[in-house]
Amino acid sequence: MQEIRQLTVLGRYGYDSIPTITQFAAEAAKAALLDQDAVFHCQMAVDEACTNIIEHAYGEKNVGNIEITCFVEPGSCTFQIIDHGKPFDPDKVPVPKIGASLQDIRPGGIGLHLMRHLMDDVQFEFAQGGNKLTMKKSSAPQATPPQSIQIQQMPQDIWLIQPYDRLDATTAPELENTLIDLLQQGRFWILVDMAQVSYISSRGLKALASAWRQADNNNGALALCNINPQVLSVFETVGFTQIFTIHPSQNAALSAMSEQKISKK
Amino acid sequence: MEISVTEMNRATLFTISGRIDSSNANQLGDALNARIDAGTLNIVVDLEKVDYLSSGGLRELVGALKRVKNDDGDLRLCSLPPRIQDVLELAGLDALFQVFETQVLAVGSF
Incomplete structure (x- = not known):
């Protein structure tokens, strides 16, 4: 029993679309009955992914659309995020040094690092002129309380x-x-x-x-x-x-x- | 996100509430930088009422920390909700910031 949810993020709104994106991710994760921490992690990972797309793949100028598809099933939520910006190679992003001194801290790469830690599985592909990111999060399904007394x-x-x-x-x-x-x-x-x-x-x-x-x-x-x-x-x-x-x-x-x-x- | 700024004897206190993401992180950066431009060196950022903080917000905090440290000041955090503490640790930034349980302890540490 899988439910598919979709959100098309219009590029012209740039970073202003981030609250809509995090809300979409949170609702999908809740519909998948993930626990509260997992819902929070999905929000953050999808936010970081889209922030990176706007900043790097589209370079903050002439930002194109972002297509988010979410596959929801009890206990697991898979997000597929597609953009048509510059090809993204995760191996070229320097791994942030944990415990690095202030001088060595580079803000780049934190988003990718967070995504990898917050989600259970993170995969990048470049195909059909676009980047496709797939991220999955699972948790023990939470009981749904009745909606009212x-x-x-x-x-x-x-x-x-x-x-x-x-x-x-x-x-x-x-x-x-x-x-x-x-x-x-x-x-x-x-x-x-x-x-x-x-x-x-x-x-x-x-x-x-x-x-x-x-x-x-x-x-x-x-x-x-x-x-x-x-x-x-x-x-x-x-x-x-x-x-x-x-x-x-x-x-x-x-x-x-x-x-x-x-x-x- | 809402930011309120209070001048204390020992430090400037930034009390933030709501969500900080890449759509509004620059507001936080602007608020911090405006005070630093005006000569503030000792800053406490109270995150108790922050329910969401992504790398966009972390970047602004790190940027401000670098600026005040250059002039022997410091930016210290207090009252982190558990999830925000987790984010700071996952991002590997927890060692950079002095984090205090309460506002009073953070302000008093200067």
């Missing part, structure tokens, strides 16, 4: 909410708003499944606590399940294990909450 109505009108990844200052508002919406609709029986939550900040804790209070005030309940040990230790530290009912699994939580709801009627 999942909300589901369960039997007994219990509402199941599944946040994901990190609940910090930037992501907690989404959870906060989801909870507020439910409470405003009079849904006071809420189960928050924390299975996919790897981190919670004070903002995330606050969102849960204020929803818990509102549910409790309205003769309902907000319970939690599947909390991972790191997140649980945060709950313990702030004393939240005293407030929240925490269930080991979604099923256990749903049946306990159903019984509790029936007995309250």
Whole structure:
């Protein structure tokens, strides 16, 4: 299952096209499910390659187009970069001396050196009147988190909410708003499944606590399940294990909450 | 990229944020060179808020370092995010720059 992405960089924009190029590379690497470091490395390597093309192959004047094709598959991303400038021979680029003194440092060659270190494989060819550079990067494919908080109505009108990844200052508002919406609709029986939550900040804790209070005030309940040990230790530290009912699994939580709801009627 | 320049007693502090690549590295070079032209010799560059730095930016830093070293000054770096530290090492430039954990340590080192 391979996806092919293409970007044609118009030469007349010169170095101004670099941000577009790095964004293209980062998006392709993310689509290939590479880890965050590998995504960063792809951005840098493609940037360095295109910067070199503009500077050396096209000599910064009458810069021609650059064609970037990216072959994306889970766990690997291959970039093919074609230009029609002067033939490039990587063997003629002096290898920068690592640990060279300041006088000996020559800025040229750093880009090529970085590309070779950042990517798993780097190959140059000169064919059909153009330079073709092929660079590949692989990493263990990363799990894709769901794009948003999942909300589901369960039997007994219990509402199941599944946040994901990190609940910090930037992501907690989404959870906060989801909870507020439910409470405003009079849904006071809420189960928050924390299975996919790897981190919670004070903002995330606050969102849960204020929803818990509102549910409790309205003769309902907000319970939690599947909390991972790191997140649980945060709950313990702030004393939240005293407030929240925490269930080991979604099923256990749903049946306990159903019984509790029936007995309250 | 944003650059702010603060004159301290011991050194001139450049606080940079955002991305530095070949499309904007010359802005960094111009900012550094303008101060060096005006006689500044001791420079601290705070990279804490920099999330991307390619060889274009490194080249400007090395160029400025060479200029101030010629007159017995120095350009020192501080607060490098881990990925930027990696880039500096991969480029083989980590030995050229004195790198400090914090701004206070870097400025105080002069």
